[in-house]
Amino acid sequence: MAPAAPLAALALAALLAPGLGVPFPGCDYPPHLWCSSREIAVACQAESHCTDLSPPPAPVELSLFYESLCPACRGFLVQQLFPAWLMLPQEALNITLVPYGNAQERNVSGRWQFQCQHGPEECLGNMIETCLMNEAKNFSTYFPVIFCLESGSSVTKNLEA
Numbered sequence: 235m236a237p238a239a240p241l242a243a244l245a246l247a248a249l250l251a252p253g254l255g256v257p258f259p260g261c262d263y264p265p266h267l268w269c270s271s272r273e274i275a276v277a278c279q280a281e282s283h284c285t286d287l288s289p290p291p292a293p294v295e296l297s298l299f300y301e302s303l304c305p306a307c308r309g310f311l312v313q314q315l316f317p318a319w320l321m322l323p324q325e326a327l328n329i330t331l332v333p334y335g336n337a338q339e340r341n342v343s344g345r346w347q348f349q350c351q352h353g354p355e356e357c358l359g360n361m362i363e364t365c366l367m368n369e370a371k372n373f374s375t376y377f378p379v380i381f382c383l384e385s386g387s388s389v390t391k392n393l394e395a
Contacts, residue, residue, distance in 0.1 A: 293328040301335030302359030302389045303352040316381045329373065331380065333363040359389035 261268075261278035269275055269284035281287065298315065300307035319327060336351040337360070350356040363380055370376035386392040 290325060293326055295328050295330075297330040297332060299332045299335055301337070301351060301356055302333050302363055302384070303350075303356035304335060307335065308384045312381060312385050316377070319377065324374075329377070331363070331367065331377070333360040335360070355388070355390055359383070362389065362393060 261274075263270075263274050263278060265278075267274055268278045268280040269286060272281075272287050272290065275281045275284045275287055296315075298307075298311065300311060302308075315329070319329065337357065338349045339346055341347075348357050348360075350360065363383065366379060367376050370379070382395075383389045383392045386395070
């Protein structure tokens, strides 16, 4: 029976020592999982004990210069970029959308005139999407709307829906 007393004392010390088996408020994970991810280590205040955790990588910076009525641009945005954005963690990808693409501009008597590759409707679509981005400010708010606009037959016709 003598070995049981030191074992009991060790178990009591482990329970009372901070960071050695006592979960912190907000930590709903057993100790063997505390170093399984950065999020769990932070929640359990165990980062200093987790040597395998590396700093999160910098997000991929992506700027898409596109035209609102260009079939190839719309296909990329709707079929590839938007689904990738949905699947990746928010910290992984930083997207800048620039609905301008292959437009020409010129200053005529102090007023800017734009000529878009796919005509005046594309210029209007580009302006609508630019205004949406300017007013909404938050990418997570305006990107789903732009996806919706770009998904149908025409950006300007999809605006009402």
